[in-house]
């Protein structure tokens with residue numbers, strides 16, 4: 199049996215030829231220097247910070263060069279696939295401002311280089327595999343799991359490199375007759391590359407982030423097609439990146455060790471290599487040591503974490519850009535008003551050793567970003583977050599829009615705007631005391647105030663409280679109340695002669711603050727009362743007295 203007969207026996211249903219696909223997907227006619235990049239997530243249901251990090255690099259490289267960025271769904275591992283995962287990937291990336299020009303979308307596929315789901319491209323991979331077998335560069339392998347295990351054990355016993363290669367590759371040189379016999383007997387098979395590489399030889403490759411790399415050649419007869427006719431990642435991405443015209447493959451560091459396989463595959467196919475750019479893993483500090491962010495230990499690895507907590511996408515983008523490019527912060531300081539898209543992003547400024555992820559730093563950036571938002575924008579952002587993650591709050595937010603705008607505007611517009619709002623769940627927690635259903639006394643009254651003074655303070659406050667008092671009149675009354683009860687009217691008087699007083703006016707105000715809001719720190723007390731109105735103010739003080 200000749201190799202053409204053999205390929206027809208293996209793939210009787212494949213009648214197209216590689217040149218048909220080359221004609222169907224001609225090279226993209228784009229000006230030189232234009233980059234075509236892609237994101238190739240697997241729909242496993244877990245979309246993480248690493249995906250977003252890689253997405254930003256891809257997106258910037260493409261759009262900054264006037265090129266194109268597309269989404270390809272790498273769903274060749276159906277066992278790991280989770281329903282709804284593709285929509286979740288797309289909407290999650292959209293939330294963070296990652297927009298694709300082409301590929302999979304929630305409304306189907308867009309573009310002339312599809313299908314963009316690997317599971318829909320089996321016929322294409324099989325056509326190219328058929329061609330490789332015809333050329334003697336790939337072959338069917340019938341080894342069972344047990345046989346492979348036996349090979350592995352023998353290699354281990356002999357201290358040889360593990361894998362399917364050289365003389366260990368039992369099916370590499372099966373006669374045509376034997377192959378034919380096995381196929382006819384219905385034996386399951388995979389297709390393997392007939393590797394031409396030698397581990398003792400090295401090759402050099404320029405990584406877009408890491409610079410020049412020297413690596414040993416691949417000598418493994420890696421699997422190209424699995425028993426179900428679906429390709430491995432190795433083969434699928436090579437065929438796809440070729441046919442889809444990818445110029446730069448930006449992906450995680452975990453793929454670096456298989457780069458020799460990918461280079462060998464591109465060479466075997468006779469296609470030019472894209473520029474590979476391997477990003478670094480995201481690390482975090484644990485005590486004194488750096489470690490990889492882990493799915494199990496670190497909820498902040500999941501993108502869902504940022505959405506459910508209600509981080510503003512601009513804050514996450516800003517932060518990621520600071521860890522992506524070492525000169526970003528300097529640029530941002532010099533260009534506070536510019537759009538992030540104006541930053542000249544460059545892979546040269548990317549770290550090639552672990553990137554440190556720091557949630558506190560993200561929080562600091564978030565405070566700055568939220569401080570710049572208009573009240574209405576912040577309100578709308580909270581409302582959208584509630585619609586997805588706190589449905590119980592939506593009607594409250596809608597009914598209390600005016601109050602919320604007022605609360606959100608407090609202390610945010612002066613010369614020194616407040617910068618303590620970080621993300622939606624924290625903001626809600628911060629302002630929740632305004633709403634009766636969420637008000638509860640959660641902080642302890644100050645220890646400087648004797649328990650027996652609490653009621654007199656609150657009762658005294660209630661009896662002199664007048665909603666039309668301006669800030670000065672209001673505070674004068676608190677001072678008077680303080681002196682009447684033995685507290686210094688000024689903190690400095692108390693500091694000077696602590697023996698003369700029980701405490702000072704600040705302690706008395708804190709008692710009032712806790713009664714009104716349930717907590718010891720909050721924005722301006724007088725202003726909060728103005729928003730709450732007379733009824734609510736009286737009601738809260740009365741309730742707090744009742745609890746004593």
Ligand code: GLU
Pocket residue numbers: 237238239240272431435447448449450453
């Ligand atoms: N499907 C691969 C992953 O999810 C993508 C790697 C690549 O971008 O080439 O890790």
